[in-house]
Amino acid sequence: MKRSVLTLALLLALFVSTVPVLAKAPTGFESGVSTSELQQAYADGTIHILIVPGHEPMYGGAVYQGVYERELTVEISNKLSQLLEQNPHYEVTVARTGDAWNPSLNNYFDRNMKSIKKFVDTQKKLMKKLVRKGTVEERGEEEQVDHATAPDDVALRLYGINKWANENDVDLVLSLHINDAPDHGEDTPSAYAGFAAYVPDPQYGNAGPSRDIAEAIVPRLSALNAVSTLPGEGDGVVEDQELIAIGSYGTLLVPSVLLEYGYITEPKFTNTEVRKTVADDYAYQTYLGLQDFFKAPISTKYPTLALPYQFAGTPAVGSSSPAVYSLQAGLHTLGFYPAATSSSAIATHTPSLALCSVSGLMNGCTIDAIKAFQKKNSLEQTGALGPKTRTLLNSLIGI
Ligand SMILES: [Zn+2]
Numbered sequence: 370m371k372r373s374v375l376t377l378a379l380l381l382a383l384f385v386s387t388v389p390v391l392a393k394a395p396t397g398f399e400s401g402v403s404t405s406e407l408q409q410a411y412a413d414g415t416i417h418i419l420i421v422p423g424h425e426p427m428y429g430g431a432v433y434q435g436v437y438e439r440e441l442t443v444e445i446s447n448k449l450s451q452l453l454e455q456n457p458h459y460e461v462t463v464a465r466t467g468d469a470w471n472p473s474l475n476n477y478f479d480r481n482m483k484s485i486k487k488f489v490d491t492q493k494k495l496m497k498k499l500v501r502k503g504t505v506e507e508r509g510e511e512e513q514v515d516h517a518t519a520p521d522d523v524a525l526r527l528y529g530i531n532k533w534a535n536e537n538d539v540d541l542v543l544s545l546h547i548n549d550a551p552d553h554g555e556d557t558p559s560a561y562a563g564f565a566a567y568v569p570d571p572q573y574g575n576a577g578p579s580r581d582i583a584e585a586i587v588p589r590l591s592a593l594n595a596v597s598t599l600p601g602e603g604d605g606v607v608e609d610q611e612l613i614a615i616g617s618y619g620t621l622l623v624p625s626v627l628l629e630y631g632y633i634t635e636p637k638f639t640n641t642e643v644r645k646t647v648a649d650d651y652a653y654q655t656y657l658g659l660q661d662f663f664k665a666p667i668s669t670k671y672p673t674l675a676l677p678y679q680f681a682g683t684p685a686v687g688s689s690s691p692a693v694y695s696l697q698a699g700l701h702t703l704g705f706y707p708a709a710t711s712s713s714a715i716a717t718h719t720p721s722l723a724l725c726s727v728s729g730l731m732n733g734c735t736i737d738a739i740k741a742f743q744k745k746n747s748l749e750q751t752g753a754l755g756p757k758t759r760t761l762l763n764s765l766i767g768i
Pocket residue numbers: 423424430431438546547548
């Protein structure tokens with residue numbers, strides 16, 4: 370292009386971009402910030418992350434045997450916030466504590482309910498119009514995973530969080546959940562296990578970077594956890610048009626990922642002895658994934674905060690402890706957990722973290738893995754963490 374033409378084009382571009390009449394507010398259906406712009410913003414300065422622990426303070430969310438999703442999500446959020454805050458490239462807002470909304474959000478809900486309602490109506494109408502015009506395609510029920518619907522006031526607060534994020538220079542929204550499944554009883558666990566990362570439908574403007582962020586987090590979670598076994602969640606990253614937290618009806622202009630870390634009936638959540646270890650690890654793996662996305666990866670020897678670990682005793686069969694969690698994680702890292710010989714592996718023809726999870730529970734999966742480790746190292750195959758096995762493990766993954 371000749372210089373004069375270029376100058377003219379530049380002037381025109383400048384003119385167009387500064388004429389207010391032509392500057393339309395984004396609607397949530399045009400592409401917003403790109404992955405490279407977001408990565409550049411990290412390199413140049415700070416990224417404002419809003420962490421939303423799933424559900425309301427005091428109510429809602431999955432419950433099983435006295436374990437509450439809404440409490441676990443706060444524990445994971447707090448650890449994630451702590452990890453992020455050590456890095457000057459992040460500014461973190463956590464949406465709530467165990468018993469109250471963040472004061473900024475609380476004030477926002479109190480003062481803006483009417484405008485939040487209006488905002489949601491406008492977006493719904495806009496989407497209807499775009500669907501009618503054929504610009505946007507509505508996903509059928511059969512194309513998406515079913516979700517529990519939020520009551521009206523809860524839904525409005527979720528939309529309110531989106532609107533607040535749009536207006537408060539938030540760069541990324543992470544919503545943290547533990548999954549519920551319709552198939553579990555009061556004391557019978559769900560048949561499903563594993564994590565899934567929900568991202569906006571590709572027709573929403575925030576979809577591109579959201580997917581890229583999820584695709585960075587998934588491998589870090591996969592290093593120690595199974596991808597969900599629920600049909601529709603098997604890819605790890607799941608597109609969704611209806612989840613409010615990731616911007617249904619184009620209500621969120623900011624990239625967003627909703628993480629379902631696992632199913633509430635999984636032993637890793639119900640064993641209270643390992644609760645903190647499990648929560649900290651989910652936060653850590655999420656943090657590592659974010660660093661990968663922002664091209665500032667953290668080099669680590671282990672995919673878990675539970676290693677290295679110095680083993681001292683012989684855990685009893687049926688007991689549950691952080692030591693057993695470290696043992697399983699360690700044997701997994703060394704390639705012995707789950708063992709190919711475990712009954713679950715034989716049944717499914719593949720050793721699977723979904724059936725033999727890193728749970729902290731000294732069970733058959735753990736015994737089989739110890740035996741496999743002992744066999745490989747010409748030790749007596751007792752399946753127990755005796756002195757010789759312990760010494761060898763400590764030399765490999767001890768402190
Ligand atoms: Zn939830």
